Amino acid sequence: MQPLTIFDILEIWEHGTGCSPVKQALVILSHAFPQRPAAEMVRLTIGQRDACLLQLRAMTFGPLLSGLVTCPACGERLEMAFDTSDLQATGAPFSESEISEAENIEMAFAYAPYEVTYHLPTSIDLSAIADPASACQRLLEACVRDVHRDGVAIPVSELPADALEALAEHISQSDPLVDVTLDVTCPVCQHAWQVIFDIVTFFWAEIDAWAARLMHEVHVLASAYGWREADILHMSVWRRQRYLELIGV
Template sequence: MRPLSASNLLEIWERGLGKTPLEQALVILAVAFPQAAWDTLAKLTIEQRDTTLFHLREQTFGSQLKGLADCPACGEKLELTFTANDLRSMGLLPNPTLSLPDTNQAGALLRRKGYEIHFRLPTSADLLNIERLAEVELAHRHLLEACIISARHRKNAVPFSELPSPITQAIIEQIGQSAALANLTIESTCPDCGQQWKIVFDVVSYFWSEINAWAMRMMREIHVIASSYGWSEADILAMSAWRRQRYLELIGD
């Protein structure tokens, strides 16, 4: 897996502006893997998607991740720092691969109280299908129903609508256990007041915020260098970050 180039990052930024986080994640993957069809990328499980985004981000911006959080008790700002290797040491993030994960899901099996449920993990395509549903509970039910491949009770087929609540809840819990990155939380303690709480970390929002900040800065650099030397955007983007910075310093002299 290669890092995203400067031109890749600007393309992602331009195509992703105004899109939902779900769509922005797919835009990042589409630019990183131009040989893959959009529908194929949308069939990655959310866990596969987030794992791939973590790897892309690490290759592009480095292993360390930093963020700020406000203490819910006293409002003190805390700086949070961790690395991709921290996640690997906890068994949450596998080592990078050269290609996209396989989108063909074998699925998983839940056996409980005479029920045998064959289900798969949710994908971006599933989330896109429920994105416009205003009622949260209805959206959750549609999502869960889409993930169930087959349901039987004592070898007899059972429609989703007739599955008892304890069974559907067990499926939800098992799906959650298989999506560690999608449910990644960071335990934090405020050094001022001692308050402890958990912060949900979303790799899509984090990666997009980095791309947005990088693109805004890069557009400014391109403007300054092009105004001084008359070079094209493509020529400036093809330069290393070190060379661009050197030209900016010369312009400022």
């Protein structure tokens, strides 16, 4: 894995804007692992994918994550800050050699009288789901290989809602970064709640803001000096800032 350069960030922005988060995550990863085929990246489990994105975020923009949340009880706007290693510590241990194995690992889940075998969800499974209303159930169904009730094979559609719910819980325990929740306590009213942290949305918003700012800088410098885009991007941040100051930006 290699950190993103400003050239990567602009290319990711160009190819991922307007795409689904699943696709945006894959565009980002294709730049972090340029030597690995895309077919391999789509087979990462969602937990592995998110662990890679967290690590890449730390390598590119640093390990500190911060954002604003609104207290649902009193409406206070709170700034949250945490470290990528706080999340990685709770996540699945991950090594690059596991990538190709992830999809082939068969998981077993028992919920009497049902027995289910499944694979952990990957980007392929997420991409196959278009309708958000039934997405969760369809994702579970896509990951299930077979279902037995009292030892007799049955179709996955016959799994009752409570068994599907327990299965979802089993998946998130087996692939912990699938659902990352953070505990928050409001300092004003002491209300405590959990927020879901989604690294794809978070990282994409940063890439989007970064690329838009970079493009504006290129526009201003190219307009003022007539320099080529590539020449401006090859400058150090320090030098680019000095030129911007000289033209009063």
